[in-house]
Amino acid sequence: MRPSNRALLHRNLGVAALALIAFGAILLLRESYYMDTVVTVGIFFIMLMGLDLFIGYTGQLSLGHNGFFALGAYASAIMTVKMGVSPWLAMPVGMAISLLAGLMLSAPFIRLRGFYLALVTLAFGLIIHGMTLALPDVTSGAAGIGGIPKLSLGGIALNTDFNYALFVWALAIPIFWLCSNMMSSRIGRVFRVIRDDELPGQTLGIDTTRHKTVAFLLSAVLAALSGSLYTHFHGSLTPDAVSIFVMFELILMLFIGGRETIWGGLLGVVLIKGLPEVLVELKEYKTLAYGVVFLLVIVFMEGGIAGFLIQTARKLEAFLFAPSEPSSTGTSPWLATQETKYGPGSRSGPLLDVVGLKKTFGGVEAVSNVSFTVSPGEIKSLVGPNGAGKTTAFNVISGILRPDAGRINFDGHDITGRTPKGIAALGVGRTFQTPRVFGHMTVLENIMVGRHRMAAAGILGGALSLPGANAEENGMRQISLDLLAFVSLTHKAQSRAGSLPLGEKRLLEVARALAAEPKLLLLDEPASGLNDVEKELFSKIILQLKALGIATLLVEHDMNFVMKMSDNILVMDYGMQIAQGTPEEIQSNQRVIEVYLGSLGKKREA
Amino acid sequence: MTLFIQIFFSGLTRGSIYALVALGFTVIYMASRVLNIAQGEFLMIGGLTFYSFLTVFSLSEPVAFLVSVFVVVLVSIVYNRVVIDPFVSVDISREVPIMRFLLITIAVSYIFQGGGFLIWGSEPHSVPHFSGDAPLRVLGASILPQTLWILGVTLLVLLALGVFFKYTLMGKAMKACSENRATASLLGVNVRFVVLLAFMLGGTLGAVAGILVTPITTMVYFGGVMLMIKGIIGAKLGGLGTVAGPVLGGLIVGLLEAMMSIMPLGIRGGLMQEICALIILLGILAVRPTGLFGGAAGEALE
Numbered sequence: 001m002r003p004s005n006r007a008l009l010h011r012n013l014g015v016a017a018l019a020l021i022a023f024g025a026i027l028l029l030r031e032s033y034y035m036d037t038v039v040t041v042g043i044f045f046i047m048l049m050g051l052d053l054f055i056g057y058t059g060q061l062s063l064g065h066n067g068f069f070a071l072g073a074y075a076s077a078i079m080t081v082k083m084g085v086s087p088w089l090a091m092p093v094g095m096a097i098s099l100l101a102g103l104m105l106s107a108p109f110i111r112l113r114g115f116y117l118a119l120v121t122l123a124f125g126l127i128i129h130g131m132t133l134a135l136p137d138v139t140s141g142a143a144g145i146g147g148i149p150k151l152s153l154g155g156i157a158l159n160t161d162f163n164y165a166l167f168v169w170a171l172a173i174p175i176f177w178l179c180s181n182m183m184s185s186r187i188g189r190v191f192r193v194i195r196d197d198e199l200p201g202q203t204l205g206i207d208t209t210r211h212k213t214v215a216f217l218l219s220a221v222l223a224a225l226s227g228s229l230y231t232h233f234h235g236s237l238t239p240d241a242v243s244i245f246v247m248f249e250l251i252l253m254l255f256i257g258g259r260e261t262i263w264g265g266l267l268g269v270v271l272i273k274g275l276p277e278v279l280v281e282l283k284e285y286k287t288l289a290y291g292v293v294f295l296l297v298i299v300f301m302e303g304g305i306a307g308f309l310i311q312t313a314r315k316l317e318a319f320l321f322a323p324s325e326p327s328s329t330g331t332s333p334w335l336a337t338q339e340t341k342y343g344p345g346s347r348s349g350p351l352l353d354v355v356g357l358k359k360t361f362g363g364v365e366a367v368s369n370v371s372f373t374v375s376p377g378e379i380k381s382l383v384g385p386n387g388a389g390k391t392t393a394f395n396v397i398s399g400i401l402r403p404d405a406g407r408i409n410f411d412g413h414d415i416t417g418r419t420p421k422g423i424a425a426l427g428v429g430r431t432f433q434t435p436r437v438f439g440h441m442t443v444l445e446n447i448m449v450g451r452h453r454m455a456a457a458g459i460l461g462g463a464l465s466l467p468g469a470n471a472e473e474n475g476m477r478q479i480s481l482d483l484l485a486f487v488s489l490t491h492k493a494q495s496r497a498g499s500l501p502l503g504e505k506r507l508l509e510v511a512r513a514l515a516a517e518p519k520l521l522l523l524d525e526p527a528s529g530l531n532d533v534e535k536e537l538f539s540k541i542i543l544q545l546k547a548l549g550i551a552t553l554l555v556e557h558d559m560n561f562v563m564k565m566s567d568n569i570l571v572m573d574y575g576m577q578i579a580q581g582t583p584e585e586i587q588s589n590q591r592v593i594e595v596y597l598g599s600l601g602k603k604r605e606a
Numbered sequence: 607m608t609l610f611i612q613i614f615f616s617g618l619t620r621g622s623i624y625a626l627v628a629l630g631f632t633v634i635y636m637a638s639r640v641l642n643i644a645q646g647e648f649l650m651i652g653g654l655t656f657y658s659f660l661t662v663f664s665l666s667e668p669v670a671f672l673v674s675v676f677v678v679v680l681v682s683i684v685y686n687r688v689v690i691d692p693f694v695s696v697d698i699s700r701e702v703p704i705m706r707f708l709l710i711t712i713a714v715s716y717i718f719q720g721g722g723f724l725i726w727g728s729e730p731h732s733v734p735h736f737s738g739d740a741p742l743r744v745l746g747a748s749i750l751p752q753t754l755w756i757l758g759v760t761l762l763v764l765l766a767l768g769v770f771f772k773y774t775l776m777g778k779a780m781k782a783c784s785e786n787r788a789t790a791s792l793l794g795v796n797v798r799f800v801v802l803l804a805f806m807l808g809g810t811l812g813a814v815a816g817i818l819v820t821p822i823t824t825m826v827y828f829g830g831v832m833l834m835i836k837g838i839i840g841a842k843l844g845g846l847g848t849v850a851g852p853v854l855g856g857l858i859v860g861l862l863e864a865m866m867s868i869m870p871l872g873i874r875g876g877l878m879q880e881i882c883a884l885i886i887l888l889g890i891l892a893v894r895p896t897g898l899f900g901g902a903a904g905e906a907l908e
Contacts (some may be wrong), residue, residue: 134877288720295713
């Protein structure tokens, strides 16, 4: 069975198991006092799945989703009680309002991250909560709204805990299925990229900001749904139910249960909402106990309970079954498939044409008036002492920095000042001086992220696990495995990318860039920190790419490597271009020897 | 004019408390890059120990004040040694994982609140104003004497901190750490000690703010949370990573809130003004992500 089909089977089995447990519990506890808890757990599980998308997967911290919960809850309460609207209309309206609020909030703020975003969401949550108190004409203020009607579905009143539990869980299980599917699709991978490092994602042609917005909006809508369900369950609603303290508790649940799993939140709710019901005598110590457990989880169990369970299961699996790594074939099938696509001399004229490039940082000219071209299949090197402006030139070409003057043409397009994503989409790939792999994802997943831009399946295709999306996913996986074989990393396919040694990280970055099918590859010091064997492997790879017609622009300090590999060399010093030519010409150029080659022994570059 | 003075003093009073919170938060952030969500609990512990020493142990106010500050400093030392130090100092040259520390401090905030609940219960406690609660008349406006205490003590604390950062070796070491911990360490600064000192300073500032505000607002075990939030917003508004920025930011938050009270927003207590102040703050942050007086552009991304 194909690995991704197996993953799909695993997901479906997981969903079935959860459904079995949930509905089994509902039937077993039918007449018991705990039915109430089963409903509450279901309602907050829906909220937590949304929070996991944003907080768990994209790694941002929100302190204000209680605001979205409030929008859903109060929309339902106000519309049904004060306006006499059907709850089935109020519920989607609440979700739409929440979506709108999410859009208004994300437009100016979502491109930022971390603490800043946490603070903005915090302010949002406070504003919404404040409004529930400050607009008593609408929200009935601190006293809250009572007499909220119970739902009824097709003539069946959902007025008992049992009926309502069935309803809530009949919503929660499909949402669980959709979220799990989506997070194993290419969309989910980008969410996780955002958690690790957005910039390399953008240089692979991915709009990370848009994906972060999607995660934020999905979590906002699920929060509103959860709020609406909460309202109709309790029949009354006070501002206390939507306060910042509720949000803190939800964060506790998510991290204790386990982020980045979708189902981890469920464990958290059961623990936080369920346990105090059983251990009533501990009520006094509740807050303290929450804090201690939370602290212990953050410090010693970063993946939460779910993460711990997954790790244990993996260890058990490795112990019981010998790991079945795909074996490496000597020749790479990737290379064979590429031969037909490019081919030397498939176009005339330069691929990259840089004219009069200039970039200054506060008066310092990091790059001044640099011009050069790169043709298909050409290996061009930028050399020069540290601070000569080589990496700056790279960053300008790949769109990370905007040039102050000059034009950059690539493959017939003027790419001057375009975004990294836009430039990558035209076929420019790059690696980083300090490798920036997606550390907490596997090596294979890293390459599949590289492949992202070549695939089309959207949120729906991924969430519904449509055949087309699955087939595409299988294709991405196969090409990524082929690429892994090409850079001799097949044996590391399932390793965490962050745990690779430097040399393998560099190889991984190249494979990741190649997955996006670049016409031009920018390699920033690929040979630094590599041993001789790895350097040999790297030269071989670069020459194979050359044979395919892929152009390479190289920044490198290792002169043997540069002289051996390059067709053409550009020498820079203090941002100026001081010489350009073949390796032979450069080696005999008097000026170059003066400023650079001659000083190598004196370690000017150290 | 009377109204203006009334609002100005009211804003300045709130703002002073926020400024002290913001400053404590920033001092810890500068030295360690830890965003201390539990800063508000320093206020809570300060205010409630002050209450206990005053009413249960019948100490005089100045003594109770000093002892309470001392208690909070002890708490901050334990806090630093147990949950911060083991992780900050593992590898000084490495980036501090900001999100992880944010979560750790949220956990600590819970622990402090849980402890506060066990010790002082769920009821708010009040203490008498330092110099009675008969309002003074200033240019027609009525001002509580406690307001003057808050302004005076805040000013004193700010001056002392200014001297500390400008003229003492430790203060300079702390500023060096905020610039670059690895380099500071190489130059012989004991980064771990500086971080500890920052926590002690943060505790002191928090305790002072908590003791000053308790006579006016009373204090309860979760009472630090809102003050912390306002203070942190002030810190971010002014610009993290500077000393003057958070103080001004905190004052602006306070003045904004007070100013909103004269807007025709109805008579909903202080709520509508807080909401409007928050919206204005969001607006400012949207336009200037680094804060009004913020430094490096990278700051916005944290």
